[in-house]
Amino acid sequence: MTTVVKPDVRVDRHVPTVRAGVAGRSKEASVALLMFAPAAVLIATFLIVPIGLTFVLAFTNARLVSPEPAQFVGVDNFVNLFTDDTFWASLRNTIIFTIVIVPFQSALALVLALLVNSRVRGTTFFRTVYFLPVVTSIVVVSMLWLFLYQKDGLINVLLSKAGIQGPDWLGDPHWALFAIILMSAWQAMGFHMIIWLAGLQTIPEELYEAAALDGATRWQQFAHITWPGLRQTRTFILITITIAAFGLFSQVNIMTQGGPINSTSTLVFQAVRSGFQQQQTGYASAISLVFFVLVLVVTLLQRFVTRDKEARR
Incomplete structure (x- = not known):
């Protein structure tokens, strides 16, 4: 079976x-x-x-409005750019503006953050007042300061009452860039004040209490507790202010148009003027490409230096 x-x-x-x-x-x-x-x-x-x-x-002779098609010109735009006095003046002004505005604006914002972080009455009101210029249009702020900077404007009137002869803020090549720096720092420091404030509130209060019991002064508490605790915050603020400073345009476009004698011209302003007013699209693209490389190098260098300092600590 x-x-x-x-x-x-x-x-x-x-x-x-x-x-x-x-x-x-x-x-x-x-x-x-x-x-x-x-x-x-x-x-x-x-x-x-x-x-x-x-x-x-950037490697063509393209124009914004032209009946002829764009032609490849190689590096001619860059050769003309590096022999242009206006370009070097714009680059110098951009670098000066960045070098001055980064520590100046970040320091002012940190001072404001320390003030409004204290537990006193009225801090909410002052936080709103300090942040108000940030939410106001940069065009409105620039036009407001344009009137303040006039020869008979409010600033010179106040200086004259103190016995000081005010300069022609926007008409003097020696003062024009400084005037824009002052206005730009006032307009944007409220935003970075909020960032500093957020960083301050991440530091444990127990550290300050222990330091006070040990007899540490306010300056010692700031140097050994506050400043080290803001390491990541200050890195972020320095990078953001640097990038924003290199992109300076609206204030110059409204208040000075790059003058007097190119004393306030910047790379972004020159690129926009070359591309739209002079209709040299290829030349403006070359300026933009140089600007892109410059910002990239500065940002990477800044980040590398900051990381190197943190590693040594």
């Missing part, structure tokens, strides 16, 4: 579960891509494509 051996057929009950999981993840991925699509289109339209066109147009 022959025995028939039936094959051992086992049904994997986990297969439907696995398939359902794969289908669910696929559906989630499709939904995520669908939600990301609008942002991707905007990023590509207003960021990736303009950057790519800048790299391409």
Whole structure:
């Protein structure tokens, strides 16, 4: 009698579960891509494509409005750029503005943050007042200070009452850039005050109480507790102020138009003026490319120096 051996057929009950999981993840991925699509289109339209066109147009003689097509000219735009006195004046003004505004504005913002961080009555009011210039349009602020800086403006009137002859703030090449630095620091320090304030509130209060019990002065508490505790905050603030300082444009465009005698012209202002007023799109792209490389190098260098100091500590 022959025995028939039936094959051992086992049904994997986990297969439907696995398939359902794969289908669910696929559906989630499709939904995520669908939600990301609008942002991707905007990023590509207003960021990736303009950057790519800048790299391409910098090596052409393209004009904003011209019946003739753009032609490849190699590095002619860069040769003309590096022999242009206006470019070197704009580069010098941009560097001076950045070197002065970074420590000046960050220090003022830190002082304000320390003041409003104290537990006294009225701090909410002062936080609002200090932050008000940030939410005000830079165009409105520039026009306001344009009137203040006039020869018979409020600033010179107050100086005259103190027996001081006020200068022609925006008409004198020696004072114009300083006037823009002063206005820019006043307008933007409220934003960085909030960042400093957020960093201050992350420092445990117990450290100050222990330091006070040990007899540490206010300055010693700041030097050994507050300043080290703001390490990450100050790195972020220095980088953001530096990038914003290199992009100086609106104040110059409204208040001085780069004058007098190119004493307030900046790289961004020169690029916009060359591209839209003079319609030299290729030349403006070359300026923008140099500006991009400069900001990239400065940011990486600043970040490297900051990390090196932190590592040594």
